[in-house]
Amino acid sequence: MDAKIAFERAAKPGPTPHAAGVLAFMSPAMLLIDAPTNLAVTSASNTSIGLGWSAPSGTVSHYQIERSQSHLGPFPVIGTAVTTGFNDTTVTSGSAYLYRVRAVSSGTPSSPSNMAVGTAISFTDDPLVVGVTRVKAQHLTELRQSVNAVRSVAGLASASWTDTSLPETSIKAVHVRELGDWLGEALAALSVTAPSYTDPVLSTGASGTLVKKAHIEELRQRASRSSSTSSGSMAGDLSNARLDPLNRTGGGDDPLSRNFNWSVPLVGLPGRAGTDLGLSLSYNSLVWTKAGSFISFDDDRGFPSPGFRLGFPVIQSVYFNSEVGKWAYLLIAPDGSRVELRQVGTSALYEAPDSSHLLLDSNTMILRSTDGTQLTYVWKGSDFQCTEIKDRNGNFITVNYTAFGRIDTVIDTLSRTIKFNYDGTNSLISITQTWTVSGVQQTREWVSFTYNPTLPIQTNFSVGVTNVGPQNGSTLKVLTRVTFADNSRFDFDYTSWGQVWKVSNFATDGLLNYRSNNLRGSPLLSSGTEDDCPRFAERHDWAKNWNRNESGIEQEAITRFAVPVSTSWTLPGGAPQSGMLAQVTLPDGTYHKIYFPGTAGTSTGWHRGLPSVVETYDSANTRQRQSVTTWTQDNTSVSYSLNPRVIETNTYDPDGNRSRTTVSYGTFNFGDGTSGRLPQDVFEYQANATTVLRRTHTDYNLATSYIGRRIIGLVSEKTLYQTDPNTQVETLMSKVGFQHDETGSIQGDDAPVQHDNTNYTSGFVAGRANLSSVKRYDVLNTSAFVTSSSKYNTGGRRGAGNRSGQSSSDN
Secondary structure, eight states: OBHHHHHHHHHOSSOOOOOOSOOOTTSOOOOSSOOOEEEEEEEEOSSOEEEEEEOOSSOOSEEEEEEESSTTOOOOEEEEESSSEEEEOOOOTTOEEEEEEEEEETTEEOOOOOOEEEEOOOOTTSSOOTTTOOOOHHHHHHHHHHHHHHHHHTTOOOOOOSSSOOTTSOOOHHHHHHHHHHHHHHHHHTTOOOOOOSSSSOOOSTTOOOOOHHHHHHHHHHHHEEEOSSOOOOOOOSHHHHHSGGGOOSSSOOTTTOOOEEEEEEEEEOOGGGOBEEEEEEEESOOEEEETTEEEEOTTOOSSSTTEEESSOEEEEEEEETTTTEEEEEEEOTTSOEEEEEEOTTSSEEEOTTTTOOEEETTTTEEEOTBSOEEEEEEETTEEEEEEEEOTTSBEEEEEEOTTSSEEEEEOTTOOEEEEEEOTTSOEEEEEEEEEETTEEEEEEEEEEEEEEEEEOOOOBOTTOEEOSSOTTOEEEEEEEEEETTSOEEEEEEOTTSOEEEEEEEETTEEEEEEEEOOTTBTTBOSOOBSSSOOOSEEEEEETTSSBOTTSOBOOEEEEEOOOEEEEEEOTTSOEEEEEEEEEEOTTSOEEEEEEEOOTTSTTGGGTTSOOEEEEEOTTSOEEEEEEEEEEOSOTTSSSOSOOEEEEEEEEOTTSOEEEEEEEEEEEEOSSSOEEEEEEEEEEEOTTSSSEEEEEEEEEOOOHHHHTTTBOOOEEEEEEEEEOTTTOOEEEEEEEEEEESOTTOBOOOOOOTTBOTTTSSTTOOTTSOOEEEEEEEETTEEEEEEEEEOOBOTTOOBOTTOEEEEESOOO
16 A cells, blocks of 8 residues: 555544644643753854753753744744754844744653844944944944844834934934834843943933944844843644644645645555555645734645645644643644644653544654554654654655755665755755666656746735734745656646645646636635635636537536535434534535534534534535434543544435434553544444344454554454344344464565564564455354465565365364
8 A cells, every 4th residue: 555545544534623722821731841041042144043052950852942033923843952052044134033942851842941032134344343343324224124123023113213314324322322222122022131231321412422332232232132031922833723623734625624635646656565655746725824813824834835745744843732731743644634643641652632543652753553554753854754654564665854854865665766856945846766777777757846936925914913924025935837757747826825726737738627716816816805814715627628618618617615604503303503514516506515513612622623414405405415424532521622433324315215324432442551442333224213224343353462563453353233123133144254464474584675674574473464364154154164365475465375265163
């Protein structure tokens, strides 16, 4: 199975809900170590800002550095360090930044240090030399720029100056005095202790104070390198806002969040034992995230440009979820969907609460899915990046990274190397593969990438919404084209808000099809304001030689997505529900109404994002189908997601027919402090929806050799019973047994490439979960059965020696 697809299936067993609400550090968290102290800016230039701090007592595994351009936050993590120093080289010249640092011990971060204020600027004539350097207008111009940068992060307006044009003006004491006054107001807002100055009172006029070297040097120091006594805003980052179902990404077009998702496969290489290498490019339109009154851009840190994903699952740094009262990591899957990994008790383990049971060990940074796949992570750039994917038979894919934290090469299970190539600005320009044919190396280009380096940004957010992302008048570098080896391509058109609104597919001889969405700023919806990320309400599809009118001209097919509204409804059994209603109207006029129950912050909050009722109507507004899904979770009295699962489905039609199915679950301990529910019995009902028609029962192999390797849900037996409608007596209709890793199922002692030949030899059998035999029983005489068996090599590849046999007895 494709390594990417295998992960996504494990991570998304069904509709995935997420905890609601915006993160706020208001609930107490268990802290294992004190915060770092004495954070200060040690150097500043127009290309970098250096930091230093004092270590807390105790064992520190590493430090995480947070940065913001607003005193109100958020403070996303921009890097890590193992020493008490860090150099930020991702700054923009002329901008000011707020920094803080956390110590991390046993996977749990401390509270934040004090803030430090740094401005990315290189001053002319630095340092000034007494008797040599003349004070120039340029010196004051640079200081004014720095002061306004600091005022910006403090949430203050730009200063107004005496003599706004300095080049032809003599330098005066008033110029220095107002610099100190305007800067002092900003530093006070940032809780920076009031600085002392040489000549704190500057006299003006003919006999006033002469402007000195010290005056300029002191202002330079205060405007570019200051330390606060405050830790800053406790609004945290935007992890929980991105997990809100109303901001859900990944999958297809989402009627609730109105995110559109697009994807295309780029590279496909079949691998050993089903561990294939598949690389796809995906895009999600919700690139802006609002938390409170602030809105930020590209918090997922898209690659190769904002909104896109290419590569493997990424884990972003730990944060505190105050609604749950636990620390968590945020995992972003290759399709752009997001999964919270929530701390298990006070341990170093973090588990997904969406019924996928993904498990992260923060001591080793190894993530395990329930099929035994394990992904190893290392901090690269600003996130934890996957460096290895290993399947349950020891085959592995290796991912290497550049010095700037992007994928360099990917080596698949057959030791083939895929190369990511970058230009001088570290932008991905192509993906290639080199192999040898008749002794000659040949390089194939799988795909190439083209960019617009200067997309103009012009947003129009409502009054009261503070944009901490790209500002109006700035530019973004964005991906505009993906070209394949056969010269077919996809082109991307953008709005001035930095969102893709149209994807066009071209063959070598012209346009094949396109898909467009009426996002704000596109030709389909050119003007207006937004109080959140722009979301689409229409999807337009066009294809060559398709959907022609009477004149033979291709027409667009338009699918409409209504803005979800709050509403209440009554279930078929009479129970009331309330929540959100979404509607999708298809091009032929038929439509679906989708009801999502639940209210954030209440005991129904966990239900948000899970569809309860789906109604299908024809174009005459007559309901043709109604489907009702009943959910439960581990604790239905909490407001957040805790392994939701379906326990009943009912489908109704206009003629009064009803189809009903229920599911019961067993609770199982996984041996590492985690547990879960697995479906054990599925009941299908007669037309009256009360009499059981048949029951399917599933037993699982939960031996330590499997659950210890996070292989969960390994089926050992499935039985099917038909129920007599009158007596309710069950009759066995089918019985199938499944055996795994039986003695002799691994044959040979080969040592293949890209395989853990130390831990996965022919001597290691139990724990692989290879299906070694299947027994199909005679339902009239269960002592009789037919057995089909399989053999595998050390890499888990099914090989010769597979056979079928028949036995009259289990003995």
